[in-house]
Every structure is written in C-alpha cells, then in structure tokens.
Amino acid sequence: MSSIRVLIAKVGLDGHDRGAKIVARCLRDAGMDVVYTGLHRTPEEVVTAAVQEDVDVLGISLLSGAHMTLIPRVVELMQAAGAGDMLLVVGGVIPDEDVPALRALGAADVLLQDTPPDAIVARVRELVAARQPR
Amino acid sequence: MFDPKAIERIKALQRAWEADELRAFLERQPESRAAWRTGSGLPVERVYTPADVAGTGFDEIGLPGRYPFTRGPYPTMYRGRPWTMRQIAGFGTGEDTNQRFRYLIAQGQTGLSVDFDMPTLMGYDSDDPRALGEVGREGVAVDTLDDVEALFAGIDLERISVSMTINPTAWILLAMYVALAESRGADPNRLSGTCQTDILKEYIAQKEWIFPIRASLRLVRDMIVYSAERLARYNPINISGYHISEAGATSVQEVAFTMADAIAYVEEVTRAGVAVDRFAPRLAFYFVAQADFFEEVAKFRAARRVWAKLMKERFGATRAESMRLRFHCQTAAVTLTKAQPMNNIVRTALQALSAVLGGAQSLHTNGLDEAYAIPSELAMKIALRTQQIIADETRVASVVDPLGGSYYVESLTNRIEEEVFAILKKVDALGGTVKAIETGWFQREIADSAYEHARRRASGELPVIGVNKFVEPAEPGAVEVHRVSPDVEARQIARLRATRARRDNARVAALLDRLAREAADPTLNLMPVTVELVQARASMGEIVARLREVWGRYVETPAF
Numbered sequence: 243m244s245s246i247r248v249l250i251a252k253v254g255l256d257g258h259d260r261g262a263k264i265v266a267r268c269l270r271d272a273g274m275d276v277v278y279t280g281l282h283r284t285p286e287e288v289v290t291a292a293v294q295e296d297v298d299v300l301g302i303s304l305l306s307g308a309h310m311t312l313i314p315r316v317v318e319l320m321q322a323a324g325a326g327d328m329l330l331v332v333g334g335v336i337p338d339e340d341v342p343a344l345r346a347l348g349a350a351d352v353l354l355q356d357t358p359p360d361a362i363v364a365r366v367r368e369l370v371a372a373r374q375p376r
Numbered sequence: 377m378f379d380p381k382a383i384e385r386i387k388a389l390q391r392a393w394e395a396d397e398l399r400a401f402l403e404r405q406p407e408s409r410a411a412w413r414t415g416s417g418l419p420v421e422r423v424y425t426p427a428d429v430a431g432t433g434f435d436e437i438g439l440p441g442r443y444p445f446t447r448g449p450y451p452t453m454y455r456g457r458p459w460t461m462r463q464i465a466g467f468g469t470g471e472d473t474n475q476r477f478r479y480l481i482a483q484g485q486t487g488l489s490v491d492f493d494m495p496t497l498m499g500y501d502s503d504d505p506r507a508l509g510e511v512g513r514e515g516v517a518v519d520t521l522d523d524v525e526a527l528f529a530g531i532d533l534e535r536i537s538v539s540m541t542i543n544p545t546a547w548i549l550l551a552m553y554v555a556l557a558e559s560r561g562a563d564p565n566r567l568s569g570t571c572q573t574d575i576l577k578e579y580i581a582q583k584e585w586i587f588p589i590r591a592s593l594r595l596v597r598d599m600i601v602y603s604a605e606r607l608a609r610y611n612p613i614n615i616s617g618y619h620i621s622e623a624g625a626t627s628v629q630e631v632a633f634t635m636a637d638a639i640a641y642v643e644e645v646t647r648a649g650v651a652v653d654r655f656a657p658r659l660a661f662y663f664v665a666q667a668d669f670f671e672e673v674a675k676f677r678a679a680r681r682v683w684a685k686l687m688k689e690r691f692g693a694t695r696a697e698s699m700r701l702r703f704h705c706q707t708a709a710v711t712l713t714k715a716q717p718m719n720n721i722v723r724t725a726l727q728a729l730s731a732v733l734g735g736a737q738s739l740h741t742n743g744l745d746e747a748y749a750i751p752s753e754l755a756m757k758i759a760l761r762t763q764q765i766i767a768d769e770t771r772v773a774s775v776v777d778p779l780g781g782s783y784y785v786e787s788l789t790n791r792i793e794e795e796v797f798a799i800l801k802k803v804d805a806l807g808g809t810v811k812a813i814e815t816g817w818f819q820r821e822i823a824d825s826a827y828e829h830a831r832r833r834a835s836g837e838l839p840v841i842g843v844n845k846f847v848e849p850a851e852p853g854a855v856e857v858h859r860v861s862p863d864v865e866a867r868q869i870a871r872l873r874a875t876r877a878r879r880d881n882a883r884v885a886a887l888l889d890r891l892a893r894e895a896a897d898p899t900l901n902l903m904p905v906t907v908e909l910v911q912a913r914a915s916m917g918e919i920v921a922r923l924r925e926v927w928g929r930y931v932e933t934p935a936f
Contacts (some may be wrong), residue, residue, distance in 0.1 A: 264826055
C-alpha cells in the first residue's frame with residue numbers, strides 16, 4: 243500500500259503556524275507523505291495545490307476565527323475541482339458550536355487544540371482507511 | 377561576593393550533608409525522577425548554596441536603577457507606582473473597541489493596548505477580497521484615520537499611554553496616531569506609549585509580514601529616527617520575545633533571539649548616522665511570563681543584564697538610560713487550556729506574579745477564555761483583578777527585586793545570561809540576525825523546540841492539568857465566548873467607502889506618487905509623507921499596495 247498523502251495548509255491571514263508545523267512533522271514521522279503550504283494562502287491556492295499533489299487528506303489550520311467564511315469556500319472549490327473523495331480535516335481554534343456546521347459542510351473531521359499528536363495520526367489513518375478505495 | 381574560605385567551609389558542609397542526611401533519606405525515599413530541568417531544559421540542582429554563586433561579584437547583581445540593572449530599571453520600582461496594568465483589547469470597529477477601552481478604564485486599568493484585525497496587520501483594506509471573514513474579528517479594523525478617531529474618541533492621549541500591537545504596517549499606525557494627536561492640539565512630545573514595530577520577530581515567529589526584510593528594516597529605522605526627533609516620550613518599538621516563545625521557543629531562546637533582533641535594529645539605526653544614545657533610551661522590550669516560575673524571574677533579570685552589557689560593551693552607549701531595559705510582559709497564552717477553563721485563572725495569576733517579581737513595567741494578564749476566542753468582558757475583568765490583587769494585597773511590590781540574592785535565582789540568572797551570550801555568538805558566526813532569518817535558522821530552532829515540547833506534553837512528561845492529568849469529561853458551554861457581531865464587516869466597509877468619497881482624491885494620488893519616489897531612495901525617512909497621506913485620508917491598503925509595487929513582497933520558504 244502506498245503511503246498516505248497529506249497537504250497541511252494555512253488559509254487566511256493568521257500567522258499561527260506552530261500547530262500546523264507540529265502536525266505536519268508528526269504525520270511525516272508516522273510515514274505519511276506531507277506537503278506544507280506555508281502561511282497566508284487563499285482557498286484557491288490551497289485547493290489547487292491539493293489537487294496537483296493528489297493528496298488523500300487536506301488538513302487546514304485556522305486560528306483566526308474566519309473558518310465559517312473560508313472553509314465553505316474551500317469545500318466549494320474542492321467540489322468544483324472534482325476532488326470529492328479528498329478528505330478535508332480542519333484544525334485550530336474552533337468554537338465547539340461551529341464543529342457540527344463544519345462537519346455538515348463536508349469536513350471529514352475537526353480536530354481541536356490539545357488533540358495529542360498520536361491521536362491525530364491515528365485519526366488520519368482511520369479516515370483514509372474508511373474511505374472508498376480510489 | 378563571599379569569602380573563598382567561607383565557600384570552602386560551605387562546600388565541606390554540603391558534602392557532609394550529602395553523605396549523611398541526604399543519603400539516608402534517599403535510601404528510604406528516592407526522588408520521583410532522575411533529573412530535574414527548567415522549562416527551557418536547563419539542569420536544576422536539588423538545593424543551592426553560596427557555592428553556586430561564589431563567582432558572582434555583587435557588582436553583577438548590584439542595586440536597582442544602576443548598571444547592570446539586574447535588579448530593575450528604576451531605584452524604587454513599584455514603591456513609586458505599580459506597573460502599568462495594560463489589558464489588550466480590540467475587536468469590531470473603532471467604536472466597538474472604544475467601548476471596551478472605556479469599560480477597562482472604569483475598572484481601574486492604567487494603560488491602553490490595541491489589538492488590530494488581521495487585514496490591518498497585513499495591510500489590506502476591509503473591502504479587499506483577502507480580508508473576507510477577518511474584518512474586526514481578531515482585533516479592531518483600521519483602514520483610515522477616521523477609524524483611529526473613533527477608536528480613541530473621548531480618551532486623552534496626553535494622559536494615558538497607548539500600546540499598539542502592530543508590525544508590518546506599524547509606521548502607518550504611528551502616522552495616524554500622530555495625526556490624530558495633532559488634530560486635537562496635543563503636543564507630540566507629550567504622547568506616551570509604544571508601537572510594537574518589531575518586524576524581525578515576525579519573520580522569525582509571528583509570521584505577519586508584507587515587504588522583504590531590508591525594506592521592512594528601513595521602515596523600523598524611519599520610525600525610530602522620527603520618534604527620536606519628535607516624540608520624546610514615545611517608544612517606537614517593542615522588541616518582542618513573546619511571540620518567539622508562543623511559537624515554541626524556550627525561555628532562553630526567547631531572550632537570545634530577542635536580543636539578536638535588538639542588535640540588528642541598533643545596527644540599522646546607527647548605520648544611518650544616529651548616535652546610539654540618541655535613540656536607545658526609547659527602545660522597549662516585551663517578554664512572556666511562562667510557566668516555570670523561577671526560571672521566568674531569572675530570565676527577566678538576565679535579560680536586563682544582557683542588554684546593559686550589550687549596549688555598553690558592544691555599542692559604546694554612555695547614557696544609563698540606553699542600557700536600562702524596560703519591558704512589557706504578557707502571561708503565556710500557549711499554557712492556557714480549553715479543558716477546565718477556570719484553571720486558567722490560576723495559571724495566569726502565577727505567571728503574573730513571576731512578571732512582577734521579575735520587575736515588569738507593564739503587564740497584560742490573559743483571559744480564562746483564551747483557548748476559545750478573543751476575551752469576553754468578564755474574562756478581562758478577572759484578569760485585571762488578578763493584577764490588582766497582586767499589587768494591593770500580596771505586598772510583593774513592597775521590596776525591589778525580592779528574589780535577588782536567592783542562591784537559586786542568582787545561579788539561574790547567571791546561567792541564562794551565559795546561554796544567551798552563547799547563542800548571540802552563534803548568530804554572529806552565522807553572519808548576523810538578518811542572514812540567520814534568511815537561511816531559516818531561527819525558524820528551524822523554534823520549530824524543533826515546539827516539536828520537542830509537543831512530544832513531552834503528549835508523553836505526559838510535561839504535565840498539563842486537565843489535559844494529560846486530572847482529566848475530566850468536557851463541560852459544554854463552560855465559558856461564555858465573545859462573539860463578533862455579524863454586521864461589523866458591512867459597517868466598516870461603509871465607513872471606508874464614505875471616507876474615500878469625501879476626500880480629495882487628486883491629493884491622495886499625488887501623495888502616493890511622492891511616497892513611491894521617496895521609497896525608492898533609502899536615505900529618506902518615510903514618516904513625514906505617511907503622516908500627510910493619512911491626513912489626506914489615504915487608506916492603509918492603498919499605502920501598502922503602492923509600496924508593494926516598489927519593494928515587492930516577502931516570500932517565506934516554508935519548512936517544518
């Protein structure tokens with residue numbers, strides 16, 4: 243089985259990249275192929291990169307509070323690009339009450355702060371395994 | 377500080393104690409772990425004695441208000457007046473934040489501190505597509521001078537000091553602040569406060585940037601020189617370790633990297649021909665108060681001593697004011713948890729206490745809801761009350777540097793100072809601060825420390841109460857979270873458009889042309905033309921966009 247491919251992305255203007263970089267490193271150390279976009283990306287840039295890299299999982303980190311504006315845009319662009327089977331995982335500072343809304347939009351999961359690195363690795367594996375084979 | 381014979385006697389005493397009481401006790405009850413370390417990973421002994429500080433002369437510790445300022449920048453410290461209690465605030469429009477300011481002043485806050493929204497920090501107007509979803513969310517939205525007028529309506533700028541947390545666009549905000557004060561007839565030389573302005577730590581840690589490094593440094597220089605000439609009481613920069621720490625650095629790295637940035641600024645300004653003693657007295661600092669209580673106290677003391685020595689020995693400063701480090705402090709947001717949020721009040725109180733025992737000049741205490749959203753009014757009030765309790769009830773402010781002379785704290789202060797100078801030497805060997813940023817050295821060091829910290833936390837080696845120890849099921853709705861009102865973006869954009877419709881567009885265009893011309897000549901100071909631009913109601917986004925055409929933009933090579 244080929245290794246899981248992940249794009250970790252920072253969308254919007256916030257510069258908090260501590261968590262995104264730790265998650266990227268943990269996933270890489272767990273044997274996944276990880277690409278990190280760097281900061282301040284637009285939804286368009288992120289979805290284009292995810293499609294080009296043909297990733298299994300698109301992980302988006304936001305700590306700016308702009309998730310309810312930017313995530314719907316990401317989902318819309320993923321659908322337009324025919325990347326419907328790509329798994330979208332959202333992380334960062336997300337109020338609990340926004341979590342169901344993000345799932346309803348199509349996020350495969352929302353991983354909140356203080357999720358231990360091993361739990362993130364396990365969850366990503368689980369999500370990819372549960373997905374229909376491509 | 378001690379007679380060598382006395383040190384020998386103490387060492388002999390300690391050896392006897394180790395062979396006798398200690399050994400017998402350890403046989404009955406071993407210690408809970410093999411090695412003890414500070415939050416930064418420095419080794420910690422079981423007990424400290426005069427032997428641990430035998431090599432430290434009293435002149436290294438000294439007296440407050442005197443070189444090397446280990447004990448504090450002023451002779452009386454909090455006996456004159458307590459530190460400035462400065463809770464940061466910012467959300468929505470200028471009017472929204474103005475309400476919060478008035479509330480905080482009514483609660484006894486003694487200084488103001490402004491947080492700006494992401495588009496303002498990054499130089500986008502509120503109607504720019506890049507600003508979508510972020511207007512007024514993480515801070516107050518500022519596009520033009522009209523917003524700054526609303527922000528400070530009814531607040532006397534000659535009487536209260538104002539700190540502005542802004543970096544890539546700091547010079548525009550300073551221009552707006554000066555323009556506002558002048559329009560009200562205030563004397564610029566009586567304005568007190570601080571602009572954060574520390575762009576180098578943005579490339580290193582906080583990651584908000586616009587222009588390439590050299591152009592950004594020139595803007596910092598322009599602000600420092602302009603302030604030295606016109607704003608006698610204003611701190612044009614707050615050289616910041618806080619964000620370096622929040623990004624994952626250890627406390628030792630925090631101080632070392634901050635000093636590396638400070639060195640780069642001093643070099644930049646002196647290169648422009650300004651004597652160090654003309655501007656150094658107005659350079660201010662900003663550190664975090666992290667969780668390791670004694671290490672933090674020692675860190676603040678070591679930072680003061682390092683700065684004093686750098687200024688005197690490396691830069692040849694002669695005025696005491698140039699060597700005296702003053703700092704703002706904020707408790708460590710990264711230590712606050714979403715789980716069991718009320719515990720955050722206790723964490724913050726202990727961190728605040730270390731800041732006070734370490735001699736901070738001003739302090740922000742975080743809200744208990746830090747891990748949820750920007751703070752609610754209630755969370756800010758409790759945080760402010762925490763400071764007031766420390767100031768008025770604990771009596772820790774009665775004595776200057778009360779931990780001075782503690783064998784442990786003095787020993788740790790020495791150790792941190794040594795580590796900091798060793799890192800600075802490494803930065804010099806790498807070709808200096810800017811070079812080390814360009815090669816990503818600081819960024820990698822911080823990412824490594826952050827990863828290490830995450831691993832230690834995940835393994836439980838680093839206990840976090842409520843997260844990996846004493847865990848309870850989550851309580852939904854445990855705190856009331858601040859919500860940004862949904863009409864903020866529309867209100868803000870409406871005001872921006874009204875301002876654009878009202879102003880003299882030909883004059884704005886002519887000034888933007890002049891800005892572009894002056895930007896191309898690095899010997900010129902861009903502050904005067906920027907003041908004219910904001911007076912003419914040019915927007916921040918317009919000013920930044922024009923300079924992007926001249927200077928280009930910064931591109932980071934992302935690494936993890």
